Amino acid sequence: MLRLLLWAFFMSELLAPAGNPQALIGALNAGADAVYLAADRFGARAYADNFTEEEIIEGLKMAHLLHKKIYLTVNILTRQEELSELIAMVSRLYEAGLDGVIVQDLGVLTALHEACPELLLHASTQMSITSPEAVPLLKTLGCSRVVPARELSLEEIRAIRAQGIEVECFIHGAMCYAYSGRCLMSSFLGGRSGNRGRCAGPCHLPYEVIGETGEKALSRCYPLAMKDLCVLTILPELLDANIDSFKIEGRMKKPEYAAGTTVFYRKYIDRYVEWDKKGRKTHWKIDAEDLEELESLYIRTDLSTGYYHERNGRNLITMKEPGYAGADQKLLETIHDRYLTQTPKVEIQGKAVVRTGSRITLTCTAEGTEVLSEGVPAQQAKNRPLTKEDIREKLTRTGESSFDFDHLEVETDGASFVPVSDLNALRRDALSKLENTLLSRDHRQAKPYREAKCPASKAAKPCLASLVRTREQFEAADGICDLVIADGNLVNLIGEGTLSRKGKGELYAALPPVYRKSDAAQYAKISGNLCARVDGLYVRNLEEIAICQEKDYHVKVLAGPSVYLWNRKALETVSSLVDAMTFPLELSGRELESTFSDVFGKMFLPVYGRAPLMISAGCVRKTAGQCDHRGEHWFSLEDRKNVRFPVLCDCLHCTNTIYNSVPTSLHAEDALLRFLSCRGFLLSFTDESGDQVKQILRGYCGLLDASDPAERKRAGERIAGAMPAGYTTGHFRKGAI
Structure with a gap:
């Protein structure tokens, strides 16, 4: 009984993809509660058709009249020169009624929270949110919903939702490794x-x-x-977990795929409600024909239920060549004809009054909202007067409008005449008034975009910092580096008291690249001892930043390059949470310099490492x-x-x-000299021997101490000699596209 009462107030949202306006129509007709889409810029599916602003605004009108929602994806990292344009675009759509945005970039998140205070902000799966520890921080930044990493178990998802934030989970489509x-x-x-x-x-x-x-x-x-994800067989478990939104992947796929997939999940979500009401007396079952048709919408790989019950394993991997191998064309044609050819409409009721000498009127009613439109006075008919059927036939021609008449009452004296053009004008005016009235709640006012405030900071000379994984690397770096960051099992050794620096300088401990429930249990055991034995923590995700904020370990916090800073708004946000930050790996040196040159004193530049x-x-x-x-x-x-x-x-x-x-190495880049006011140069070691670590570190020390080009050349040759397989300069010369 309790569950039935809960279902009266809570129903998981079915969220469908739309790569173009036709897919939006198909998804709405097929039963989606909400649709996510992207403008022609700033979305994580740059090669989809996507939408113009005008198309999004028209889509918002269509969706809102049906009581559906539209979420805009702006889930990419955003360069400084793009940020104001992105915020301006979203602000215009916000004023037109946009329901929410799905965001990856922390700078975008902060800027939208300021500019569009009533806009729903959803933390994209691109943020790699993996544990409940991140939720308080995300709420502070304005998020009302999290799209967790696809890798989470159902138990981990429940734990995130228990923090009082909505959760949106993928249920069907392609999976990333x-x-x-x-x-x-x-x-x-x-x-x-x-x-x-x-x-x-x-x-x-x-x-x-x-x-x-x-x-x-x-x-x-x-x-x-x-393998592609399909959760139909475990759908009741996900619905029982009260996941707020079920998301179908597929903005790059055909509109028929989006509509067809939505149809099947709509059917089985609704079937679950009936099955639950009847006391679950039978086993949950998926019709074999439905599963066959669902698979034939997009033939690419085998299907799995993803990570909901498995941490990893070979049965999640296809092992054979993936790739689009066609679809059932007859099924696609059926879906196209049924869901993609007609714009969804709202059924309305109306009453028309046509009497000689009086203005013609049309009253339209929808969902308790009533509007009245008046037209020209009706004329005395000279020949054949208009009948009720004539009037009804003309006024119910709603064409491409958002409405269809479910019922139209007509009153007439049987002696009147009105030109068809005037009846058409009456209908257009009434339907326009009704649409505007029903959509009047959508109008909001955005606030001006505020530029980031970042206090200037420059160092006299960069310190040398190394991230190491083995004891041999640790010992090699200990006598050379100003800062040594211990990674992997070395962190446990520090916590146990069996590893410490013998040379001068600071010692940091690196927290895991991804912070999951199992990692929380491990670090709970050593956190107290660990933080008493290190000068700082090296964090690589929002969970770890949030933990450091909450626990107040009284140590310094350095954010690694995976805490992405592509613009000054992101820098402003993260710098309020940590002591120092690391430049991202995908921006060019020129971009880093033009965006952050006045705050180099807060930043570490990655100069070496795979x-x-x-x-x-x-x-x-x-x-x-x-x-x-x-x-x-x-x-x-x-x-x-x-x-x-x-x-x-x-x-x-x-x-x-x-x-x-x-490895990436910047030793031969003349532009490196323009970064000498950075807080530090960061070298990250993986499989290097202790001798290689020493040679590379001493080479970079030589670069920092060099007084002329000849000394820099010798130092560079020393570094290159420790990399027999060669090196790359990464994105330092050319940023990612």
């Missing part, structure tokens, strides 16, 4: 950034998996290609059948060109990090 927002693979290998909506899909390419000793663990296959191309809950070691859930293991992926990408299989945190095949 990396945590969304934590993939730089397309960016570093091809220049096209997933954080800008331009992912080239390198996870869909074939690789060999190479084991720790160099043996072939898996022959060439597709170990990063995820770029983490993917942070993933998936595990190539487990996919190869070799996982024992213990320690750290180095595997690698070999692509079609025989290039190898190291993979750190970290069982402590149950994550994989896929690194670039060669």
